[in-house]
Amino acid sequence: MRDDCIFCKIAAGQIPSATLYEDGNFRVILDLGPAARGHALILPKAHYADLSEIDDDTAGKVLPLAKKMVSAMTKALGCAGMNLVQNNGEAAGQTVRHFHMHIIPRYANGPKMVSWEPGELTETDKASIVEAVRAEL
Ligand code: 5GP
Numbered sequence: 001m002r003d004d005c006i007f008c009k010i011a012a013g014q015i016p017s018a019t020l021y022e023d024g025n026f027r028v029i030l031d032l033g034p035a036a037r038g039h040a041l042i043l044p045k046a047h048y049a050d051l052s053e054i055d056d057d058t059a060g061k062v063l064p065l066a067k068k069m070v071s072a073m074t075k076a077l078g079c080a081g082m083n084l085v086q087n088n089g090e091a092a093g094q095t096v097r098h099f100h101m102h103i104i105p106r107y108a109n110g111p112k113m114v115s116w117e118p119g120e121l122t123e124t125d126k127a128s129i130v131e132a133v134r135a136e137l
């Protein structure tokens, strides 16, 4: 737990939050600036700045929890779909440096979001990216 981290304080219950779920490892809260009605955040109680720091055991618990939340929230909110978003690093839009996963309910005819203009995968890129990434695994 970091004294200078707002999500550590929220996860620990030191700062009040609209909590949807809590267990020994996680707290799931409503986002204060929701992209859509019911936008929630999965926060681990331990501090990890982002995915690169999270241990495999905790990481392995995030997706089952997301699945549980998506199921309950879909029934409770009547949404038509869900986006799971997890930003890593400032360049990727991460503003709070405590690992979190967004659960964003999507509604029929709702606003466009989490989308991009498709580029083109060139043959050169294809070969060089595959070679570079595979070399790091
Ligand atoms: P990021 O951009 O880092 O992926 O997402 C951070 C999210 O945390 C944003 O959606 C923002 O609205 C939310 N947020 C920031 N501060 C607080 C807070 O104090 N309480 C809650 N509930 N959400 C917060």
Ligand code: ZN
Pocket: 001, 002, 005, 006, 007, 008, 009, 046, 047, 048, 097, 098
């Ligand atoms: Zn933290």
